[in-house]
Amino acid sequence: MNIYVLFFLSILLFSGCINFEQRNEVAQLSGSYNYEFYKNHIEDYKLTTVAHWAHGKISDVLLSNPANPKQSDSQFLKEALWRLKNPSQTEPHQDYVAPEFARLAWRAIQVIDWTHKLHEQLYDIMADSKIAPDEKKYWIDRAVDYYLSEPDVAFSPAPFEEVVMKRVKLMRQPWFKSFRNHWPQTIELFWIFHWWHPVVYETQILFPGSEAQRKAILKVNELFFDKALLTPTNRMLLSREVMPRFSNLSPESANIFDNLHMFHGVVYDILASPKVEDKRKEIYKIIDLMVVRPGDRTLAQNFPTPHPEFDPLGYPLWLKKGSGEMGRIMGHAMNISHEVK
Template sequence: MRTRQLLALFGVTILIAGITGACAPVEQRDKRFYYRALWNFALREQLKELDIEFNGVDFGHSNLYENLLLTGAKDVSAIEDRARKETLRFIYSRPVLNPNEEAIAPNYMKLAWKAQNTFDEAHALHRATYDIYVSDIEDKKTAIHNVLAFYKESQYAITAKQLDHQRLDTFPYSKSFRRKFPLFNATIWAYHYLQVVVYDALAVAPDLPAKQKAVEPILRTYHGYLQKPPVEWTFMPMTAELSPKFAAEYPEIANIFDNLHMMHDNISDILTSDLLPTWEGKRQEIYRVTQTYYWTSADATNPFFVREGQPHHSGLTPGVEPGAPGEQSGHSGGHQ
């Protein structure tokens, strides 16, 4: 009797697995280990205040995508009020470790794992460059070039060429997210401000105490944006405007980060738009955009490269508090 029960249970398990597999494609999880070096986790160990903030950023993106997917982006309050406040609570809990994004957004991860892994690889490049800047190694330039070379070896690498973000913001569904959910959109752009503005501040500071002091006004500005989301911004922050020295020294990395952030905007729009009403339709469009315009493997056919001397986004990155790092004259351009 016990054997028959076990066999029956096993048969039901196989049947359920078969049905599940028929309903959703199974993707290979070929995630790479991060670049290993003596400077790994220097940010966490030496500049914990900034590291904690980046852990909050990781939660925010995943929490947004999961909630957009589960609500069908139909309930404004569910995103602007509930999901955004969940993210703020997590940020203000001061997480000392980066969160498990698959636990935060299990449905999105199953929907578009390759797109998420594209984010993960680029975020690892972000983390590596922060670690190098904060560490006490002398030859930082060689270390950064090494992690860039390692990043480019990934099949999920985002192109290091400059993409035309104005044109990438003109798909039929473009701007859907920022128009429907301006508060959460401004919160996402505030994250991106933080991620790129710190590079020049860290580079100029000669030692760890100076680096700690250099990020203090940046964090005050960032938290001001969290409390009062800058909904007046009309385009995402750009690396060359907030950290021009870093962008001039490492233009490929600056392009990767700007392209990463534009890809975030595209996927937010796809998950919001009524033009793609089904999960499968959203998945197909996420992969079309990711693989056609963002992956390095599409460089030979990508129609969105910027010709030299041409603008690739509208206006300047919005201004920050007077005297704060990354101060600009204001945003002058046109995405509405």
């Protein structure tokens, strides 16, 4: 081969490796419960494929810097609604759904997928009728331990107040609300998904038997399409609000999922904001602030449960109106800020 061709290829290879990241993956934890949710609740599994598709795909849409965000917002919602009616049988990997975002910020894909694996583990455990209700916590804690054993990609089990408000300092960031302000329909869809995920856990804990659980979760699905999509919540709900019993059973996972859901929103804010030039650097800075730190597990239980008797098979008015826990926390932060000034 011509020496000049080799030289040219080496330059291309070197330039392409400047942002190269090793794409290591961690295998899921083995257990007798693996795939129980898929086998027993296939319709709900399909819903998760759409939720995860939407969360990944919007990243690539935002990276394309659409000229008319309002129009793109409507188009994205339209496609998501079509997919809800025509869901995938299996879940594609995030780098297939969002290849541009995967090239930009592979570590972000890792932390999202790693936390989705924890979701799958816990759904499987709760769906496995061979595991007695009083034995569920052992297996849940085992799954959480395994998740936290990868500290570079595991979200902190400390509460939203500690991780998002104190470490990230969400409300002080220049990109705060960039996505919410320009993509209102899409963010409402994501808030619906963030209601649905924890409500399924709460339903599983209240209906441990296979057939009773199957029927109850089908009712949750009806709520999703007949209530939540038509009258969505006006904010992101925290796990403690809509899965109080499961949050008490596993406060670590409740906080981990809140931090995942908030991370999604933070990433979209960064991608949507013209104020952030180096988006990869900013996203990685946020990951470093949100992953687990030594001692975080001791903070896990430090949150209230404002609706301890919440019925996951209902859709009360307070879900659609009011500020909820998010508003309370942010209002408290604003008051402290005013006092400091």
